[in-house]
Amino acid sequence: MSKDEKNTISSKSLVDSSRLVDESGWRIRLVSMVTRWEFILLILLVMEVLIFSNLTPHFLNTFNLLNTTFTFSEKAILALPMIFIILSGDIDISVAGIMALSSFAMGYASTQGVGTTGLVFVGLGVGVLAGLFNGLLVTGLDMPAIAVTLASMTLFRGISQAVLEDQAYTKYPEGFGYFGQGYIGDSIVPFELILFLVLAVIMGFVLHKTTYGRKLYAIGNSSSASKFSGIAVNRIRLFNFILNGLFSGIAAVLLTSRIGSTRPNIATGFELEVITLVVLGGVSITGGKGNIFGVVLAIFLLGYLKFGMGLLNISGKVMIITTGALLIIAVLIPALMDTLKARNKLKNQKNSEVILQI
Amino acid sequence: MRKILILLLVLMITATFSFAAGQKEADQDSPLKIVLLVKSLGNGFFEAVADGGKEAAAELGNVESIYMGPSASTAEGQIEIIETLIAQQVDGIAISANDRDALIPVTRKAMKAGIKVISFDSGINVGGRIVDLVPSVEELIGRQQVQLIAELTDYKGQIGIVSSTSQATNQNAWIKWMYEEIKDPKYKDMELVEVAYGDDASDKSYREAVGLMQKYPGLAGIISPTTIGILASAKAIEDEGMEGKVQLTGLGLPSEMQHYIENGTSGQMALWNPIDLGYTSTFILEALITGKVAGNEGDKIDAGRMGTIEIGKDGKAVMGTPFVFNKDNIAKFAVMF
């Protein structure tokens, strides 16, 4: 077979597989459900719970399962606006830098005698400003988001280091500790967890039920097409960055409150963990694909994976290998399944062709 | 589709929690779980600490020694581990802290849950632990570093410091005492010119050491109180051909610094024994868990081959004076740690 022949055949099969076929059959529906990303994540989560509860008696324990959310609530909250950013084809790796700056500002304000409510406003305000700074550079000067935030993450952390030097802020008002350490009423449900769930519901609503959310998908799929169809692309991207700043501010309030102190190296390395969560949740890194449900599942999947391995005293080096492998496998499986699906479709297509010919 | 997913999730959560309600844990006869939580994995110093913990556990008999650490040296990473240790109800944790303040809330939580918490090597502030086992008094370590470099430079010249990160609390405390020590009249011809931060990365530490030698052409010595820092500084001095002109001392692991001590790039350096640190920490925790002592000022703890350790003011317990390594004794210690 010559090279050209091969090419024509493969392009023919490509056309065939993309042709519309009857997709209402239960078998096809089942296949498409089973290969849904969220479904795979859910299965993994169930497996994880089953495995760990068999291996250690401490895993399936209401208090422990709730309590361990303290360790990933801030990252979970950061993941929410990151979905918006990545959906629309951008990325922000300065979130941990923003947190450092925002936490530093709160620490400074606290030494000036600002009360708890005031501190929260300072934290959120600095976050918003930092996000605005990123957003203006990205949209106003049309610079790539990864380049801008790569530099600004150094800058933001650098500012807090320049002022704080080798010192730390350790004096925070009495009530400030509630945000990162407190529980809802007398229950054993952490405030952080509830805050995350509430924010997730709000962000989920915006993403899936409003025109703003739909526009995000449009921008991610084709920025120029969206522009031509009248979407204010840059305004939406700018708003995304501000939103990301705001949420980084929230995360800064929670983390600062949880550890009761501020050092310039606070939250080091969070950015990659947050991006991992979003990507593991099924949001396409090239934009335009993904939903909030998958990301929430990914957050609990990874959070409880770390917790379970920690309970078994598995060494940190094995843990990072596992997380890395999980990330790749979780993307590899659906990709392979997609190939399977396409092949399945092709077979159906051929069957229907036969019927047509008769 | 979405409905099915949500239904499944809700079902699973309910199942989880109903299961969980019945769980209860009670086994009295199992050995005491004592955890050595270090700053980060992959550091020879802490690997040696772990060996000490195992040695003590073998001597005590009723102890299981567990070695844990985050893969990067962050307070956040240590907090994650402490939360899982609380969940599995270990008996005691000895921590070399990445941040002396940030860990306090979570260690308080651990102590409230009945876990005995002490810090060693790099301490946690009062209120976040019962005992703080310091390898040596901060003052002593800082002052000794200046004495060591002074002996090498004949009490003359400019001295630079290559530290780890600017947030490393124990390094900062020692440096503060170095500045105190050098005020002594016998150092009147010496000057501490600058503190540079190598961030515990070989390339940055190397660059900072070279930077010091360039910035101060008459530099007489470098103090580097951190393992990567002293290694990189030694290499920088060698590469710049400044052996003998720029003296080097600091805190380093004999097994890692043997080459430079033997060829004279670093005339002498100090360190305490990490094996002893892990060993003593385990003994202290065992005494606290079994209720032999409460951890008050004046309490005396029998620490096996280390003799008796007395708890001082603010829960501080001191192990001893840092040991000085030079050409004559380095080979002997290099095989140990």
Added chain:
Amino acid sequence: MREFFKKRETTLLILIAVMLLLIVSQAPSFVSPENILRIINDTSILIMVSIGQFMVILTGGIDLSVASIIGFSGMAASMMNQYFPEMPIVFILFAGVGIGTVLGLFNGILIAYGKVPPIITTLGTMSIFRGFTFVLSKGQWVTAHEMTESYMHIPHGTFLGVSSLIWVGVVVSLVMYYFMKYVKTGREIYAIGGNKVAALFVGVKENKINIIVYSLVGMLSGLAGVMWTARYAAAVNETAIGFELFTVAACVLGGVNIAGGSGGVAGVILGALFLGILTNALPVVHLSPFYQLGLQGVVILGAMIVNSVSEKRNEKKLLNRRLQ
């Protein structure tokens, strides 16, 4: 060609000159010949790996695992030297390079045949390779007295008064420059990143290109790993942590379009030198060490802004000329 040079590299050259002037006003000896050599020596590793990163970015991808490949191959090569001191250095050098290539190939296969997006693949392998470095070393370091003299000598040998590390950097730069400019595969890498559909139509094989590109960056990182550990006479588990961001920054500063398709080896080298000068100057100028991080951020961000603004002006000029 001249147009192209004007657009990107000149801006960066001017920026470098301005930065040097500012530094010299603080520390006059900074531009002495020895010191310039010292800086180039210090930047050679960054240049090598950045060129690899550049090829990946050209195809529209990114490799976040370079630092972990450096760490792993550096540790592996050092341990070989430690346990088999008799083994010829050339063999160890090739082994280090080979290990890097295999790790890169692993990335490439996942990306080409597994259809896993590059950022996810390399984000994953960044942790995996680093984790295996810990497993391999059992948490221990390899330091000077465990290495042979000849191993530590690799980057330090001199030829014509210039260190072998610089020579390696120069050779890599020249070979890669030629490869990207005159070799068919090099042009195909540009084609894939520039217009993928068009490239596929004219018969460029995307999978093949991906495999080549990720293996190459792995190979260069492997070489960098050996150089790194030999140069500092220490193989630690955290070797080069965070280095991947420096390579990306060098590319972005060098005018490489992060979305793929445009940029040149010369620009990347200048971008890396820019960073090298900056990081070497910060410890020398009389400035509080606490300002280093912030200043680094300001300078890099400033350079990026100048780059982007001047590029836009050039584009406008070009467009106007075309319209006339």
